[in-house]
Amino acid sequence: MKKIKKIYLFILLFFLISGITYIILINLKCRVIIKNNVFIGIKSGIIEKKEDLKMVEVPDGVNEIGVFAFADCVSLERVTLSDDIKEIEMGAFYHCQNLKDIKLPEKLEIIRNDAFSNCKSLTDVKLPSGVKIIEKGTFAECTSLENLQLSNNTTEIEEIAFNNCLSLKSVYLPDSIKAIGSSAFYNCSSLSTVRMSEGIESVGENVFGGTKAFKNSIADEYGSIYFGKVLLYNKGLNDTVRVKDSTKVIANAVFINNSGLREIELPEGIVEIGDNCFENCKALKKIDIKEGLKKIGENSFARAGVEEVKLPESITEIGYGAFNNCKDLSDINLSSGIERIAGYSFENTKYLNNIKPDEYGCKYVDNILLSSENNGSSIIHIKAGTRVIGAQAFENRKDIEEVYIPKSVETIDFKAFFLCSNLKKVDFEDGIKLKEINYFTFVGCSKIENIDLPDSLKAIYAYSFGDCSFTKIKIPENVEYLDSYAIRECYSLKEIELPEILRGEYHWIETDGIKTPKLVFY
Structure with missing residues (x-):
C-alpha cells in the first residue's frame, strides 16, 4: 500500500514539475498577443524582453495594429507587416527609436495620430494610395526621415504631422491635398524645397516655420511670403497690403496683431481666410472680399477695427468667433448660400446688437437665425422660411420648454440647444430636409423624454x-452614420431602435454607471 502511494506521489510530483517547467519554458521568450485579428502587443518573457527585440514579423490575417502595440520597443530595427493590415492605431510604433525599415502594406487605409512619432532612425516613408489623411503627429520627431512619398489620394495633413523631421530635404505635395494643419512641417530644418498643392484650400499657422524653404524665401514689396498659391506670412511692416492675384488661401494668423494695417486688397479666387488671420488689426476699418471665398476661419477678424465688411455670394461658412468683439462693426451682408455660422461669430458687435429680436427672443438676418436672448418665452416658434439655425443660437436658455422647427430648416449648427435644461419638446415639421444632428446639439436637455x-x-x-431623459429613441431609416458617442449619459435610456443599415456599423460604448441599452434593428 505504501509502495502504491509512493508511486502516485512520484507521478503527481512528475506532472507538477513538468507543468512548472513547461510554464517557465513558454515564458522565457517574448509572446505576441493577437486578439480578433488585432495585433495587441508584445509581452516580455523571463529572459527575452520586448525592449531587446530587433525584428518582428506580423503574421497573415492580422488586419490592425493596436494602440501602442510596439511602443517603446527601443531596439526594434525592422517590422514586416501583414498584407492584410488596414489600420495602424494611435502610437502603435511610438518611440521605436531604432526602427529603420518598415514597408506599409497597400491595403492600409488609416494611420492614427502619433503612430510613428519619435521613430528617430526611420529614413524612408512611402504612403499607400488608401491613406487619405495623415493624422496629428503621425511622423513627428522622425529626425532621420529623408525621403517622403505621399500618394495622389492624400487629402489632408494634420497639425505637427512631420514636426521636427530634421533630415527631410524636400516635399512634393500632390494636388489632391486640400488642407495642411498648423506646424505640420515646423522645424524641419533641412527642408529647402516645397512643391505646394494646386488644390489647397486650408493652411494652418507656422506650417513651414523653421525650414530652409521659409527662411530663404524673399518677401514681396508688401512684406508677404507665398508658397505656391498660399499667402503664408506677412512681416507686418506695411499699412497697405495687396494680395497677389493667383492666391487661393490666406494661412492662419498671417496678419494677427498687425496694429498698423489699414487697407487690404484681396483678389478674386481666394477660397479661405484662415483662423486668426486679421485678429487684433485695430486700424483695419473696411474689407471687400471678392467672389470665390468659401470660408472665414475661427476668430479671423476678432477684435479688429472693421466697421464694414462686404462678403461675396460664394461664402458658405463663417467660423467660430469670426467677428467677435469687432465693436464698431455695423454693416455686413450675409449671403443666401451660407450653410454654417459657428457660435459667437458676431458677439459684441453693433451689427448683432442692432438686430431687433422677435417675440421669442430670436434674432434673424433674412433666412438665418443668428442668436437668441432669454425673454421668458417658454414656447419658441422658429419662423417659417428659416434655413439655418446658427451654432449656440439657444445655448443655456433655461426659459424654453418647447421649440417648433419649420420644414424650411436645412442646418442646425453645433450646440444650438446646448444646456436648455427645461426643454421638454422638440417638434420637427413634416417634410423637413434636415440632414444632420450636429455635435452637442441637445446635450444638457435633461427634460426631453421623447x-x-x-x-x-x-x-x-x-x-x-x-443627459436627456428619454427611455427609448428611434433612429430614422435613412441614417447612414451614427457616431458611437452620439447618445451619452442618458441614464434612463433602455432601448435604441436602429435601421438595419447600421448593423455592424454602430457600437454602443460602455460607460460606468450606465446600463447598456437594448439595440433593436428594423
Missing part, C-alpha cells in the same frame, strides 16, 4: 444627445 427625429436625417454626430 423626440421624434425627421426621416430626412443622414448623420448623427458625437454627443448630439447627452
Whole structure:
C-alpha cells in the first residue's frame, strides 16, 4: 500500500514539475498577443524582453495594429507587416527609436495620430494610395526621415504631422491635398524645397516655420511670403497690403496683431481666410472680399477695427468667433448660400446688437437665425422660411420648454440647444430636409423624454444627445452614420431602435454607471 502511494506521489510530483517547467519554458521568450485579428502587443518573457527585440514579423490575417502595440520597443530595427493590415492605431510604433525599415502594406487605409512619432532612425516613408489623411503627429520627431512619398489620394495633413523631421530635404505635395494643419512641417530644418498643392484650400499657422524653404524665401514689396498659391506670412511692416492675384488661401494668423494695417486688397479666387488671420488689426476699418471665398476661419477678424465688411455670394461658412468683439462693426451682408455660422461669430458687435429680436427672443438676418436672448418665452416658434439655425443660437436658455422647427430648416449648427435644461419638446415639421444632428446639439436637455427625429436625417454626430431623459429613441431609416458617442449619459435610456443599415456599423460604448441599452434593428 505504501509502495502504491509512493508511486502516485512520484507521478503527481512528475506532472507538477513538468507543468512548472513547461510554464517557465513558454515564458522565457517574448509572446505576441493577437486578439480578433488585432495585433495587441508584445509581452516580455523571463529572459527575452520586448525592449531587446530587433525584428518582428506580423503574421497573415492580422488586419490592425493596436494602440501602442510596439511602443517603446527601443531596439526594434525592422517590422514586416501583414498584407492584410488596414489600420495602424494611435502610437502603435511610438518611440521605436531604432526602427529603420518598415514597408506599409497597400491595403492600409488609416494611420492614427502619433503612430510613428519619435521613430528617430526611420529614413524612408512611402504612403499607400488608401491613406487619405495623415493624422496629428503621425511622423513627428522622425529626425532621420529623408525621403517622403505621399500618394495622389492624400487629402489632408494634420497639425505637427512631420514636426521636427530634421533630415527631410524636400516635399512634393500632390494636388489632391486640400488642407495642411498648423506646424505640420515646423522645424524641419533641412527642408529647402516645397512643391505646394494646386488644390489647397486650408493652411494652418507656422506650417513651414523653421525650414530652409521659409527662411530663404524673399518677401514681396508688401512684406508677404507665398508658397505656391498660399499667402503664408506677412512681416507686418506695411499699412497697405495687396494680395497677389493667383492666391487661393490666406494661412492662419498671417496678419494677427498687425496694429498698423489699414487697407487690404484681396483678389478674386481666394477660397479661405484662415483662423486668426486679421485678429487684433485695430486700424483695419473696411474689407471687400471678392467672389470665390468659401470660408472665414475661427476668430479671423476678432477684435479688429472693421466697421464694414462686404462678403461675396460664394461664402458658405463663417467660423467660430469670426467677428467677435469687432465693436464698431455695423454693416455686413450675409449671403443666401451660407450653410454654417459657428457660435459667437458676431458677439459684441453693433451689427448683432442692432438686430431687433422677435417675440421669442430670436434674432434673424433674412433666412438665418443668428442668436437668441432669454425673454421668458417658454414656447419658441422658429419662423417659417428659416434655413439655418446658427451654432449656440439657444445655448443655456433655461426659459424654453418647447421649440417648433419649420420644414424650411436645412442646418442646425453645433450646440444650438446646448444646456436648455427645461426643454421638454422638440417638434420637427413634416417634410423637413434636415440632414444632420450636429455635435452637442441637445446635450444638457435633461427634460426631453421623447423626440421624434425627421426621416430626412443622414448623420448623427458625437454627443448630439447627452443627459436627456428619454427611455427609448428611434433612429430614422435613412441614417447612414451614427457616431458611437452620439447618445451619452442618458441614464434612463433602455432601448435604441436602429435601421438595419447600421448593423455592424454602430457600437454602443460602455460607460460606468450606465446600463447598456437594448439595440433593436428594423
